Amino acid sequence: MIEAISLSKHYGAFTAVDDLSFQVDAGQVLGFLGPNGAGKSTTMKMLTGFLSPSAGSARILGHDMQRDALAARRRIGYLPEGAPSYGEMTVQGFLAFVAQARELRGSAARQACAAAIERLQLGSVLQQPIETLSKGFKRRVGLAQAILHDPAVLILDEPTDGLDPNQKHEVRRLIQAMAADKIIVISTHILEEVEAVCNRAMIIARGRLLADDTPQGLIARSRYHNAVTLRLEGAEAAASQLSELPQVARAEISDGLLTVFPAAEGLFEAVSDAIGKHGWAVQELKLEAGRFDEVFRRITAGEEAA
Ligand SMILES: Nc1ncnc2c1ncn2[C@@H]1O[C@H](COP(=O)(O)OP(=O)(O)O)[C@@H](O)[C@H]1O
Ligand SMILES: [Mg+2]
Incomplete structure (x- = not known):
């Protein structure tokens, strides 16, 4: 060792x-x-x-x-x-x-x-x-x-x-x-x-x-851990409807992608159900493991050597 x-x-x-x-x-x-x-x-x-x-x-x-x-x-x-x-x-x-x-x-x-x-x-x-x-x-x-x-x-x-x-x-x-x-x-x-x-x-x-x-x-320390990201037409409307779900803590739109963050278990299933219910045309749907670059930046924030 x-x-x-x-x-x-x-x-x-x-x-x-x-x-x-x-x-x-x-x-x-x-x-x-x-x-x-x-x-x-x-x-x-x-x-x-x-x-x-x-x-x-x-x-x-x-x-x-x-x-x-x-x-x-x-x-x-x-x-x-x-x-x-x-x-x-x-x-x-x-x-x-x-x-x-x-x-x-x-x-x-x-x-x-x-x-x-x-x-x-x-x-x-x-x-x-x-x-x-x-x-x-x-x-x-x-x-x-x-x-x-x-x-x-x-x-x-x-x-x-x-x-x-x-x-x-x-x-x-x-x-x-x-x-x-x-x-x-x-x-x-x-x-x-x-x-x-x-x-x-x-x-x-x-x-x-x-x-x-x-x-x-x-x-797993990423704030994106277990978040769900979607690409779809009408992201604004979908964001406000998804925000109503008890499994959703928050919805954010960035670069044309809608990300919803978990408040409770079962977020992915709840989002899938909502897609079916509203008949949204979703081009991409993914459960996020988390984003390493975001964790790295947060942990090292303000730590860059001069
Ligand atoms: N011989 C040296 N004299 C003075 N400062 C040094 C010397 N070698 C490295 N440093 C400084 O020590 C710090 C760490 O360097 P280094 O170990 O090479 O970093 P890293 O490999 O993570 O990029 C840096 O700020 C570097 O400028
Ligand atoms: Mg080096």
């Missing part, structure tokens, strides 16, 4: 990470969500030993990151923000170098490189210097070096940053495929990514933990 114990990072008078404590267990894919400057990357650098905390500590599978850094770092794969260093190296040369640094030798090194090249589909660029690659390929080279030694813990800082939609999809599938037997922490500002790959989400702003829940639990 990963343990962060009162982790803090100060830069002069500025606090980038403020007393963060949490644990992550095997099988969890934890998403760090937060606005730019929230402290996500700084937290990841402290978890992986690339930055010393100003206070607090991190433990990786029982190894303290300060006192037992080598043992801890052996068990971690880390994708830092941005592009891999060693831009003048070819992809093949870089991965061979990483394998060596990971103490893999001979056929074990060759197999590890081949597996990572296959998983990240790097076969077509093996002889190209990293600095000449597109942003998407650079990201995939970074991911290949992170998974090369099949680590138990993966810390991935914005793994899909710079990828096109197909590549994003591929990387999310890769993360899902690895999730069963690893502990994975990713950071992202893409809400749909959290829903797609994470089974736990922490919302961070100004270095502080503001929410720690499942993605579904966060979505």
